[in-house]
Amino acid sequence: MDRQAPYLREMGLVRWRFGSGGGGRSGPxxxxxxSGTHVGGGDENxxxxxxxxxxxxxxxxxxxxTRGEVVFGSGSPGARWFxxxxxxxxxxxxxxxxxxxxxxxxLSAMLFxxxxxxxxxxxxxxxxxxxxxxxxxxxxxVQECSPFLHAQIDLIQPQIIVAMGRFAAQALxxxxxxxxxxxxxxxxxxxxxxxxxVTYHPAYLLRSPAAKxxxxxxxxxxxxxxx
Ligand code: URA
Numbered sequence: 001m002d003r004q005a006p007y008l009r010e011m012g013l014v015r016w017r018f019g020s021g022g023g024g025r026s027g028p029x030x031x032x033x034x035s036g037t038h039v040g041g042g043d044e045n046x047x048x049x050x051x052x053x054x055x056x057x058x059x060x061x062x063x064x065x066t067r068g069e070v071v072f073g074s075g076s077p078g079a080r081w082f083x084x085x086x087x088x089x090x091x092x093x094x095x096x097x098x099x100x101x102x103x104x105x106x107l108s109a110m111l112f113x114x115x116x117x118x119x120x121x122x123x124x125x126x127x128x129x130x131x132x133x134x135x136x137x138x139x140x141x142v143q144e145c146s147p148f149l150h151a152q153i154d155l156i157q158p159q160i161i162v163a164m165g166r167f168a169a170q171a172l173x174x175x176x177x178x179x180x181x182x183x184x185x186x187x188x189x190x191x192x193x194x195x196x197x198v199t200y201h202p203a204y205l206l207r208s209p210a211a212k213x214x215x216x217x218x219x220x221x222x223x224x225x226x227x
Contacts, residue, residue, distance in 0.1 A: 045077030060144040063129035069096030073124030082158035087127035103202040165201030
């Protein structure tokens with residue numbers, strides 16, 4: 001049997017089209033962060049390293065008092081695909097890595113289904129610190145933390161963003177519309193022509209597997225928008 005089959009079963013997919021893949025790329029090095037922080041030259045993505053260090057020391061909101069690890073992001077610093085979730089959960093808070101729990105296993109399966117790997121894409125959350133008891137993020141937390149996300153996008157310069165769930169979609173699009181209003185179409189991130197697709201959060205898919213086929217449609221849409 002095809003080695004992808006278990007992943008596709010996990011996604012609830014029987015028929016699928018294997019994508020063109022989407023490994024990393026090496027992009028131009030940005031001169032500065034949106035925040036004005038200096039970014040030096042060097043290998044890989046030094047601006048991202050410096051931003052991660054800022055996040056590690058961040059005390060902009062109350063979540064720093066209860067967090068374990070800061071969960072900055074993971075993946076390729078030159079990724080074409082940038083996936084955005086909501087906030088770290090308990091396991092992520094322990095390990096300092098996004099999407100390592102059950103939702104993360106499903107995300108890995110979704111990536112594999114379109115010919116991607118966790119290493120070739122970039123994965124981050126709107127919030128870098130875990131809200132206690134996995135409560136929804138507060139507006140002030142999104143407001144204080146989202147500059148990190150915008151700077152990550154500026155530094156990585158991906159070619160497509162996939163916003164998973166309402167919080168990611170609303171934060172990235174600066175919108176108050178519901179997930180069902182936002183998904184199923186191509187958006188533009190800021191004014192820089194970067195395509196953005198909204199889809200369901202993997203944790204929601206664990207509770208509502210019937211939505212997996214719509215998620216698959218969203219990922220196929222995202223793939224079609226890649227240059
Ligand atoms: N849910 C998220 O939104 N992010 C994670 O990192 C884990 C679960």
